[in-house]
Amino acid sequence: MAKSKTRKKAATDNPAGMLDNALGQIEQAFGPGSIMKLADNSKLEVEGIGTGALSLDLALGGKGMPRGRIVELYGPESSGKTTLALHVIANAQKSNGIAAFIDAEHALDPSWAKKLGVNLEEL
Incomplete structure (x- = not known):
């Protein structure tokens, strides 16, 4: 019994160290920028995929949709x-990217x- 109490206490002695350890493991497994603390002001350069509309690309930071991220498009029907989404998928496929479409x-x-321009065999 005494050993289990000691283990529990040792595991919670340094929560900040445990958090740093967990963050390090996640970043090692999934790459830099995959997880960070909210207070971190580090900027991560993310490639973009053009939308086919220059004004929209500029409104999104000049690069279009972020590559390697999940993007949800929301709005009324027929908007x-x-x-x-299909323009972005076609542009991603043209640069050897992979895309998924949830309809x-x-x-x-x-x-x-x-x-x-969407390659249906690759979608």
Whole structure:
């Protein structure tokens, strides 16, 4: 019994050290910038994927959608979400990227996607 109490106490003696250890393990496994403390003011350069609309790319920081991130497009029906997503997917595929499309509105038209340059075999 005394040993288990000692272990529990030792595990919680240095919570800051435990947090730093966990952050280090996550960053080692998933790469720099995958996790950070909110107070850290470090900037991570993230590549972008063009949207096909220069004004939107500029509004998003000049690079378009961030590469390697999950992006949700939200808006009313028929506002261009699917078309925007397909343009970004086509641009990602042109630079040997991989993309996934989750069609919550069941609005994906494969022939339209193909016309916009999406490789359906890779989607």
